[in-house]
Amino acid sequence: GSIFFTDKEEPESFSISNQFAEHLEFTLVKDRITVTKDDAYYALSLAVRDRMVRRWLRTQREYHIKDPKRVYYLSLEYLMGRLLGNALINLDYYEECRELLKKDGYNLEEIKEYEHDMGLGNGGLGRLAACYLDSMATLQLPAFGYGIRYEYGIFAQEIENGYQVEYADYWLKNGNPWDILRRSLQYRVKFYGRVEKKVYPDGTYYFDWVDTDDVLAVAYDVPVPGYKVKNVNNLRLWQAKAVSDFEFSEFNRGDYVEAVAKKNDSETISKVLYPNDTYVEGKFLRLKQQYFFVSATLQDIIRKFKINHDNWEDFPEKVCIQLNDTHPVVAIPELMRILIDQERLGWEKAWYITTRTFAYTNHTVVPEALEEWNEKIFGELLPRHLQIVYEINRRFLEDVKKNYSADEAVLEKLSIISSGPEKRVRMANLAIVGTFAVNGVAELHTHILKTRIFPDFNKIYPKKFLCVTNGITPRRWIRAANPELSKLITSKIGEEWVRDLSQLKQIENFVDDAAFRKKWREVKMHNRRLLIDYIKNENNIDVNPDSIFDVQVKRFHEYKRQLLNVLHVITLYNRIKDNPKIKMVPRTVIFGGKAAPAYYAAKMVIKLINSVADVVNNDPDVGDKLKVVFLKNYSVTLAEKIIPASDLSEQISVAGLEASGTGNMKFAANGALTIGTMDGANIEIREEVGEENIFIFGLLAEEVVELKAKGYNPRKYYESNPSLKRVIDMIASNYFNPKEPGIFNDMINGLMNVDYYCVFADYQSYIDTQDKVAQEFLNQEEWTKKSIYNVARIGKFSSDRAVSEYAKKIWNVKPVKLNNGN
């Protein structure tokens, strides 16, 4: 007999109460007197983790025995949020657990609040990775997430005097009950050094990467439970550790303490998440993070492959590696290096294997976000990889010249190395050349990739470019975040919708049921009241519960145009000031989001919002007709509070720049109507919900291009539109910032002279559409119908659909069902 529970057919089931108590006493060493709420959170999480462990082990064992093709999802970011509530829901144990805790005198809802968000990501890309983990587990796919265990996640945002101020997010300060250290899983990662050519007596040769400065990668595993299935997948996060057994060089032997301390510097590699999205800094440490992550991950993947296989040709049949943007693209030359220098395969064979293993997802067309590494930096840190990249490029361009007619200009655009005074490694070009599939994240985005960003690549590889429209997990974003709506839906159509979101279609049958619509509104009001309390606590603002909850929450970026939203707010304010007795539909305009710490223009938009809020919220003429709320420190957890309470979802990027958006999907799935441009997935949301159930405005993507081509003059709009002129003049004349005159001068100058993101061009169309929104909100019955249609028709945007498409069109992986035991 085995001592392991995993081996028992019908292991005795654990009682959560017992295990909760055991962890409080034995793991945390607390008693009735010393126990805190945070202890309760920690002990409960460990008890819930215990319930996952057997499934987790069994899942990994089953994948090992069945040896199916596996997919490895490589991402520098995972915005997981809190894990306790999600684990309970996916284990189908939430209610039972709450009741058991109640008997012990604990309130689950309250305990949950002690969990610190796992915020190891910036925004869209990081949260998408987290949603996909949930769907991959739910679809029972043999999938593995890999990432970095940053000690500091995305910074905490405070607002001081209206300005964003950043604080470090030391999320591990009270420990983390969810990840487990794999004590024996450590890999050596090499940096720097030089390449040595070693020649055999027979004249053949190979390259050796020597005199390197090494760091260890240690594995921490996080369980990823599927929804109501036995599969528990794994997210493996690497932490950097100094090599422990180093010898002192002749040179520093004298200074022992200094030498040991210096070795610890290598641990800074996993210290902190880079807080920019859509802006590349080109920092050494960032490239170190990327290679550290990729090297450890490939070593782990290859170790697993070798357990069952000794023929490298099987590698692409057994392994698919999905690269989440270009951040892990150094994996391409790294696999080449391993195959050629270590496994001693020839170039052609190594290239054949490599290009059949990797697939790449592009997440942005914003030019500042396309990664390029200065060749000197790249070559200093990774000398062998630079050689390999050059050789990949040489052969690629050779091939293009031979098989396609391409002039010098086209060759320069295709080249992985940019020419010019400062040579750079273009990671997107490397990604396209080194993979078998490149996908965009929405239809329009894919179209723009093919026609505008990479047209020459698309000509060479017409079948390589695909679209997989993004999706969101209905477990977190509906079932967990909106329990009241979930109950109402389930009362009508059962609860299968949670794993098959297309079933929401059935609630269309109740659109004409006035009692159902009333309940629908009651749910929204319930959620609104929770948010009202939160706003009162946080910002001390009294919000009118009958106002339109008009919400824009997302990272701050000029292309997302929070500024356009502010111009609308000021326009409304002016209408009130002109006629304080005006009858208007009350609105609460809510903002949330972080700006990259070095992104001055975005930070000034935050300051403007807070300045406008100060004036508007304290003006007695305004009353409860209009309120402006900036909620600080937007996060996954805050999103879960805000989105279910919203009526209007602001998705107002300048057309052509928002690759997809995923917030847009979360809002619609919770019954908010969208006001948005024809950008990203908004277009597909419109297609699904019907044009009468969404508010579309503004220039189309092609119109933006045309306007710019013929010479866009924002001043013309300013001069010909009195309402716009008045709003801009107010900002310029320090109306909202009398104590800090001039602070918005740069912003105003930018708008008047360049307006790169076409705020002025879309202003009037936006205002008109907002007026239409207000009109339609007056008719609550009709508005409720539209809200129901939005939810009923949102099925396409489940991450289950998105992940199934990846599995079929790109990965070629199939589910591994787990049924035995518990």
Ligand code: 26W
């Ligand atoms: C190197 C700095 C950096 C960091 C992150 C550059 C770019 C990024 C991301 C690619 C930015 C990002 O999160 N893009 C968003 O990806 C989402 C998921 O596909 C899309 O829904 C958003 O439209 C896109 O902006």
